[in-house]
Each structure stands twice: as structure tokens, then as C-alpha cells.
Amino acid sequence: MTERLVVIGGDAAGMSAASQARRLKGPEELEILVFERGRFTSYAACGIPYWIAGLIDERDELVARAPEVFREKQAIDVRTAHEVVSIDTDARTVAVDDLDAGTRSEHGYDQLLIATGATPLRPPVPGIDAEGVFGVQTLEHGQRVLDAMDERRPERAVVIGAGYIGIEMAEAMLLRGLEVHVVEMAAQPMSTLDPEIGAKVAEAMGRMGIHLHLGVAVEGIETGDDGWIRAVRTGEGTLDADIAVLGTGTRPFSDLAAEAGVPIGPSRGIVTDRRQRTPVEGVWAAGDCAETFHRVSRQPVSIALGTIANKQGRIAGLNLGGSYGGFPGVLGTAITKVCEVEIARTGLGEQAARDAGFEPVVATIDGLTRAHYYPDAKPITIRTIAERGTGRLLGAQLIGEEGAAKRIDTFATALWNEMAVEELLNVDLSYAPPFSPVWDPVLIAARRADSAVRSAG
Ligand SMILES: Cc1cc2nc3c(=O)[nH]c(=O)nc-3n(C[C@H](O)[C@H](O)[C@H](O)COP(=O)(O)OP(=O)(O)OC[C@H]3O[C@@H](n4cnc5c(N)ncnc54)[C@H](O)[C@@H]3O)c2cc1C
Secondary structure, three states: OOEEEEEEOOOHHHHHHHHHHHHHOOOOOEEEEEEEOOOOOOEOHHHHHHHHHOOOOOHHHHEOOOHHHHHHHHOEEEEEOEEEEEEEOOOOEEEEEEOOOOEEEEEEOOEEEEOOOEEEOOOOOOOOOOEOEEOOOOHHHHHHHHHHHHHHOOOEEEEEOOOHHHHHHHHHHHHOOOEEEEEEOOOOOOOOOOHHHHHHHHHHHHHOOOEEEEOOOEEEEEEOOOOEEEEEEEOOEEEEOOEEEEOOOEEEOOHHHHHOOOOEOOOOOEOOOOOOEOOOOOEEEOHHHEOEEEOOOOOEEOOOOHHHHHHHHHHHHHHHOOOOOOOOOEOOOEEEEEOOEEEEEEEOOHHHHHHOOOOEEEEEEEEEOOOOOOOOOOEEEEEEEEEOOOOEEEEEEEEEOOOOHHHHHHHHHHHHOOOEHHHHOOOOOOOOOOOOOOOOHHHHHHHHHHHHHHHHO
């Protein structure tokens, strides 16, 4: 008998799962029906800031696979502009609105995958829904920003929130020639970084001409007679603005699941086991909407990253296709840039390590990305967090220029394997002058961390 898999959400997690399940089971065994409320599938939200910046010409370049390709090549029935409005887990049905036709229909499922992603946090201030205030979560959002840039020729942008999306959007606006203000409630940009590295990010943004307002809350949006934004009111005064972008972070978009009685965890993500199954029979979840666990803190977390969503989607797809897959947890490894400055992190910061019950020992080094005599050797600062006594690596954060950021992957690999900094400093990493000094900055950082652990006793 043919089973039916219904997938809610047609991006990274949803389409990875659908494709993986299809590889394992043909259409005669498994019917796959995907509902996506937007117009696109498998799009790279990660590319939106660079598209808005003008570095990528065509929106379609951000689409890895269009709905018709899924239909024709993989027999996956993708229905765009279809929004799932409720789930009945007893009857095993979903209610779906066809957004073009304005009709509602009901569809049964044997297995259901919820892959509804994350939703941007909107500060609850007057005027936040005004015209000219944009999120950048989907390609439709990105298109709206670009249309506004063409039609209104804004000169001043205010980015609300200095998370990594806020920072990338500040760079985009700067590259488009706008005067850019970033308003951030915390005392530093990118609050998951330790203050020492956060301060360096702030300093770099200032050098680039981005006006950073730290420790400042947005209190409201003022609009002109046409309803379009004209200023952002903050605790520090009013900033003129022709356009505003939200970079205040996201939360798991788990509302649909919660309304259907699917358990939600402390991080607001949908509770899943290693195989991406929720506690409700026949219901699965993957991607930004799902909760997972942190491999170092052992705590439940929801971290909105494409890296995680794609992997979880694959695991769900393996299981839904009749094979076996287990998701092994996350480290929160992330990387970004603002103009020429690269920033990356993995694992726990100092305070997070303390909160998780570790006694952290912290060490920082300044180094170079290439041999000091080789042209274009760039600065890099690395901060390591290790456990007192055992020397186990708990986290690393870095900031630098070209060639710096991807070094975080070596730390992530060490962290994944629960290595001590003493082991890391002896790892046989590569060297030639165009790529690194003979002691790569990663090894120097591990050496410094090892000394700090020994001194801490
Ligand atoms: C601007 C930006 C930059 C980013 N940069 C990076 C980066 O550099 N690196 C990185 O790792 N990650 C990055 N991310 C995060 C990454 O894009 C997400 O983690 C990833 O897209 C999550 O995939 P997902 O499938 O879980 O959710 P989403 O990609 O959000 O997809 C969920 C889909 O579900 C649909 N949907 C929701 N509710 C319903 C419903 N009721 N009915 C039908 N459809 C529904 C939505 O329309 C959406 O298309 C970035 C995100 C943004 C917004």
C-alpha cells in the first residue's frame, strides 16, 4: 500500500527530507506532498544579504531547486502558495489554504514532517509593522527590500538588532551607498560572542563607517503622511530613516505544532528524539522549528542555522524512507563577515560554559593568517575557552581578515571529538607561507590555552 508523507515547509529541512526519503522509496511506495506558503522551494536565505548588497544579480541564483524540478525529476508533489493552517494529529489530517484560489482543503497523512523554520523577532514597539520596516527571512522579503531600494532610493538605513543577520544587512546597506545606523539593546554586537571579541566587532564596524548604537532600545517607528517610515525613535534620541531592517534574531516557528498539541521544549523548538521524531505518533520535525541538544552543554537548544536544518532534514528523510539515521547534536558553529572583517564561533563562550557547570579558563592570542613575510598576511585574534583541570576545549571565537574565519572548523572538529587543548596543539596541521605561519594560529591558540590551563592548576 502506498503511504503518504506530508511535509510542511519547502526549504532546507523540508526539501532535504523529501529528497532523501524519495531516494529510498519510489512513488509507488511513498507519495510525498509538500506544502509551502511562499513561492519558492530550496532557496538560500543565507544569500539574501549578498543579493541585496548587489553581489548577486538574479534572485533565481539563490534557488537551488525549483518546485517544478521536484515535481518532474523526483515525483515530489510540491504545492507553493499553500499554507497549512492546522494539524489534527488524531485524524492524521492537515487543513491547507490555497493562497491563490482562496480555498481550504483537508489532506490525510501517514507521516507528517513539520519544517516550518523560524520567525523573526519583532520588537513590540509602536509602528513596527509600518511600511518600510523589513524582515529578511524569505526571498519574498528580500525582493520587497530591493523593490523599496529601487522605488524610494533611500539614503539612510536603520538596522534594528546587531545579530549576525543585522550585521550582514548593515554591510549590504553600506555597499549600496546608504548611511547606516545599527541600534542594539545589548552592550555589544553579536551577543553570543564573549565581550572581548564583541568589542572588536564593534570597533571594526565603526571603522567601516557604520554608526553603532549599543545599549540602546528602539522605542517606536515614526511614519510620514504616506505611512512609510521616516524615523526610528530610540532611548538615545530619534534617528532619521528611509528604510529599516530587522536583525533582532528569530525564534522557532513552532506555533502550528503547539496548537496541535505537539510538545514544545524550553528553547521553544519542537521536541524531537535523535531520529527527528516528535513524541506524537507519525509526526516528525526538523530544522529551525525543532529543538536539538548542545554537545558541550548537554542542554536543549534551538539554533537557527542552515547547516543544522539541512542535516536534520537528511536524517528525518533517512528515517521516513525506511532507513535509520540519528542526529548527533550541535555545537552552534557559525561564521559571518562584515566588509573585510571575518567573525566565527563554535561551542560555548565563557559565561555559557560557566552556566553549563564548567569552570572555564580563557586565553586569547593575536596572530597572522600567513607567514609574516608573505604578502597580505592578515591579523587574526582567537579566544579559546577550556575546562580547568582537564583542559577540554569548550569553545572558540575568532575575528580577523581574509583567511581567518574558516579556521573555526578546526576548533569545531576538536570540540566534536572532545579534545583537550594539549592534544589540539600537537595536531599535524598543514603549513606553507601563503597559507599560514609555521605554527598556525589555531595551534598557537591551543598552546596558549594549554599554558593557561596548567597555570590555573
Ligand atoms: C538573512 C539570513 C541569512 C542567513 N545566513 C545563514 C548563514 O550564513 N549560515 C547558516 O548556516 N544559516 C544562515 N541562515 C539561516 C538559514 O537560512 C536557516 O537556518 C535555514 O533556512 C532553516 O531552514 P528550515 O527549512 O528549517 O526553515 P526555513 O528556511 O525558514 O523554511 C521554512 C519554510 O516553511 C514555510 N512555512 C512556514 N510555515 C508554513 C505553513 N504553515 N505552511 C506552509 N509553509 C510554511 C516557510 O514559508 C519557509 O519557506 C540565514 C537566514 C537568514 C534569514
